[in-house]
Amino acid sequence: MFPRPDFYAGALLNFAENLLFPGNAEVNESDVAVITATEDDSALTETTWAELREQVRRCTSAMKAAGVKENSIVAGFVANHVTALVAILSSAALGAIWTGISPDSGVSAVLDRLVQIRPQVLLADNATLYNGKQWSCTEKTVDIVKTLKQHGLELAVIVKGLDGVDMGLETVQSTGVKTVDFDSWLRDAPDEPLVFKQLPPSHPLYVLYSSGTTGLPKAIVHTAAGTLLQHKKEHFLHCSLSPASRMFYYTTTSWMMHHWSVSALATGASLVLYSGSPFRPHSHMSVPRLLSSLKVTHFGTSAAYLTTLEANNVRPIDDPSLDLSALEAIYSTASPLPPSTFAFVYSAFPSRINLGSITGGTDIISLFGAPCPLLPVRQGEIQCAGLGMAIGVVDSASPPDRPTLVSPADSPGDLVCMEPFPSQPLTFFGEGGEAKYRAAYFERFPGLWHHGDFVRVDPATGGLVMLGRSDGVLKPAGVRFGSAEIYNVLTRFFAAEVEDAVCVGRRRETDRDETVCLFLVMNQGREFGEELRVRIKDVIRRELSPRHVPGVIDEAKGGIPKTGNGKK
Known part of the structure; x- marks a missing residue:
């Protein structure tokens, strides 16, 4: 996998040509290709x-x-x-x-x-x-x-x-x-x-x-070619896009989901490009109104957006002024989608949709864990591995020279890819780029792409469960678990009180063990106190285990630091 193979050597192509003149889909040049929308309802424009x-x-x-x-x-x-x-x-x-x-x-x-x-x-x-x-x-x-x-x-x-x-x-x-x-x-x-x-x-x-x-x-x-082929595979086979489809992914131009979504043109699908807050001008119903009025078939967003709808009990399906009959799929990424939010989405949107929690990243400009309209959707799981992506789960304690797949098969571990794939990066730009590239993905387990996610695969379903980042794995008293498990409990039981949270491990030089620290941002009008701290500990102990209970629970009055894509 490193150095990166030169895929399809000797071939020639142009990326833009494949998007503007999709070779395997007939489009009428007078049909709408792109709709540009903002918070201003009157500023919507169509481009054929x-x-x-x-x-x-x-x-x-x-x-x-x-x-x-x-x-x-x-x-x-x-x-x-x-x-x-x-x-x-x-x-x-x-x-x-x-x-x-x-x-x-x-x-x-x-x-x-x-x-x-x-x-x-x-x-x-x-x-x-x-x-x-x-x-x-x-x-x-x-x-x-x-x-x-x-x-x-x-x-x-x-x-x-x-x-x-x-x-x-x-x-x-x-x-x-x-x-x-x-x-x-x-x-x-x-x-x-x-x-x-x-x-x-x-x-x-x-x-x-x-x-x-x-x-x-x-x-x-x-x-x-890596970008084009990977995106066409995902759009055609994993998402069932066609010239009759309309893709709307809520994203900025910085995020890889922007690049992923615009490639939908190669299937002949039309795009909705949106800039602005998802909560303007109609509060929590702003995006659902767009889905209805623009007849969107495939909508993508962050898990944080869907959990916000859940926390506020926003149910677009109950609004008689909306027509969501065109909607076929909702995709969620940027962070793990809590199990409770799976259930909520199916109660708040048409129940026949494919709710696809997906995972991949900027590193591969595509997906390791993908949706599939042919498979069942199970709460808390990503449906399947992307076609052609030889992913596996390696025991995090494996020595670098002897990476070992987890045993039993449903044990948590580090997500790896074991075979080359076309959307591997070419390099990192600039001086020393090759060395930085190798260090980023192949230093932990030479010969394997180490993605940095802590995951578990259900051996019965093949579904992927995201537990957090490998570098953010919590390990109190030697027990390893991901922060997503804590977040899922907060979303399910404390959404009315807690707006956001971050869970990290602390181990100082003088500490004999790691302490799990949970910091909370309270909803407006709610106060943090000892009573809430005790309730959270009790619920985590009951729903997970005594070893999951944070040693520190406190308020983060300054908010939770996040990247531009909403990742903690």
């Missing part, structure tokens, strides 16, 4: 297949005129809208490499990522709408451009993310970097046909980033 292809043609021409070519880096500081998609496909058409960062990111977070890869062109929104407020991006864009100018940035393209907000062209131009607005840039581009650069399967397509919990975020390079 013909219009999308034309916009990509013009944008590709503009990029080419700006000097973008094979292996150039194009970065987007943009929200999830059709212009971002056009820029992605235009970059891919030329063989350039795209990297996207959501405009809700801070300047330091953006520069920690982009300085590493030195983009030639930066696209940036003028403003975004979130939680009912307009947020200008100009000040952040200026700071970003000033620094990137020292690292090879040649052009800043300002995208009209919001009407009625200053574009900030002169302000950004004052940095000394050429600055244009997106519409003018396309209008002034040469009138050239759209030509897709045919490239080797291992040609780089995207750069995504690790969370940066141990130093600078790692810049992970993904390939065109």
Whole structure:
């Protein structure tokens, strides 16, 4: 598995061509390909297949005129809208490499990522709408451009993310970097046909980033064929997407689920691209209203969103104004979906849907644990391994040179992949990238991809149970368990009182054993106290075991630190 095999050597393809002209699905060019939506109900726009292809043609021409070519880096500081998609496909058409960062990111977070890869062109929104407020991006864009100018940035393209907000062209131009607005840039581009650069399967397509919990975020390079084949497999075979489908994944452009969802175009499906809060403008019914009005067939979100609906007892199926008859599947990721939330979703949405808890990651830009419309859905389980993904569960105590599969088969352990797969990263970007790549995935168990998840597989069903991160496994008195077990109890029994929580292990140099520490964020109007602490301990003891009971339970008044994707 390391070094990465050169999959399909000798073949040629273009990623953008496969999305714009899906070879195994007939689409009518006058049909809607993309719907862009925000919190503003009146701002919804539709883009047909013909219009999308034309916009990509013009944008590709503009990029080419700006000097973008094979292996150039194009970065987007943009929200999830059709212009971002056009820029992605235009970059891919030329063989350039795209990297996207959501405009809700801070300047330091953006520069920690982009300085590493030195983009030639930066696209940036003028403003975004979130939680009912307009947020200008100009000040952040200026700071970003000033620094990137020292690292090879040649052009800043300002995208009209919001009407009625200053574009900030002169302000950004004052940095000394050429600055244009997106519409003018396309209008002034040469009138050239759209030509897709045919490239080797291992040609780089995207750069995504690790969370940066141990130093600078790692810049992970993904390939065109690996991304395309993996996504088509998952969309066609695991999700049953077709030209009759409509995919809406609630995501930012920073998250790998954005890249995963836009690939649905390769099946002929249409996309809903949404930017904004999922709770505006109609509180908890905002997203269900979109699902109804846009006839969404496949909806994806985070587990945290679904548990929020559960905690507030939001049941869209009981609203007679909504029509959810088109909905076929709901996908959940970013964190384990609690068993109680499985039951809730089937009571709150049409019961015939495929509720797919899925797992994979930025590292593989795809899934290890996938949905399957042909298999039963079992509470607390991911339905199956992705087709062609040779995953296994290794005893966490195994020595690196002798990894041993868990025994008995339903014991918890570390998730590994035992055979190469096309969506393995090409490398990590920059100097020392190969060494960092090897250390990240192959150092723990040489020859096996070590994914960093602590899991259990049900031998009877083949279902995957996520227990937490390997580096976050709790081990009081030598008993290993995952934090997800604690979170599931809190969601099931304390959702009315506890808004959020984080469970960690503490072992100081002077400690003889590890102490499990549970920190709680209380719901508004609820107070933390000894009575709640005792009740939580009693329920955990009853539902799990005495060894699961945290030694410390306290309030986290400052909130729970999370990544941009909502991971603790």
